[in-house]
C-alpha cells in the first residue's frame with residue numbers, strides 16, 4: 001500500500017513531534033504493509049519546496065539507519081488560498097519528481113468563493129489538484145455532489161482512512177460511504193499525525209473498503225491509483241455518479 005497523505009516530518013507541523021515519533025510511525029506503517037509514504041506537511045509551516053525536499057531526504061537517511069524499508073516521497077498539503085495564484089510552477093509542492101499532482105486542503109467550515117478560480121490557476125500550470133479529505137467539509141456533508149463539480153473540473157479526490165473507520169463521527173462516515181459508492185474518490189490515505197490516535201491506519205481501512213467496494217476497487221484506492229499518481233500518469237477509469245438522496249417513505253407514498 002502507498003500512503004499519499006501524512007504528517008510524518010518531525011518537528012514541522014502538528015504531526016510527528018520528533019524523530020522518535022516519525023520513526024515509530026514509519027515502522028508501524030512498514031509492518032502493516034505500506035511500502036511508500038508521501039510526506040505532506042502543512043505547507044504554511046514550511047513554505048519552501050526545496051526545504052521540504054531536503055528534510056525528506058534527511059528523514060529517508062534516518063529510516064535507512066533504523067532499517068525501515070519504506071520509500072519516502074516529498075510532497076506537501078497546500079491550503080486553499082489566493083496566494084496560490086501568485087506561485088510559479090516550480091514553487092508549487094507536488095508529489096515527488098513527476099511534478100504532476102499537488103494536494104490541496106479547503107477550509108472545513110466554508111468553501112471559499114475563489115476556490116474554483118484557484119484550482120483552475122493550478123491546472124493551467126499543468127498540475128492536477130488533489131482535494132484533501134472533502135468528506136470532512138461541512139458543505140460536502142450537506143451536498144456530496146459538490147465533489148462531482150471538482151472532479152468534472154479535472155481535480156482528483158483523496159479521502160481519509162479515519163473517515164471510513166468512523167473516527168470523525170457518523171455524519172462524516174456516512175458521507176465517506178456515499179462518495180466511495182458513487183466513485184467520487186480516487187485515493188484513500190491516512191492523513192496520519194502521530195503514532196497513536198491519528199496514526200497511519202491505511203491497513204485498517206483496507207478491510208472496510210474491501211467490504212464496501214470489493215477487494216479490487218479497495219486495492220485501486222490504496223495502491224494502484226497512488227502509484228500512478230507518483231508516476232505522474234493517472235487516468236480516471238470510471239465516471240463518478242451523481243448522488244440522489246432516497247425519498248422518505250411518507251413523501252414517496254403520496255408522490
Ligand SMILES: [Fe+2]
Nearest residue numbers: 005007077191
Ligand atoms: Fe493533512
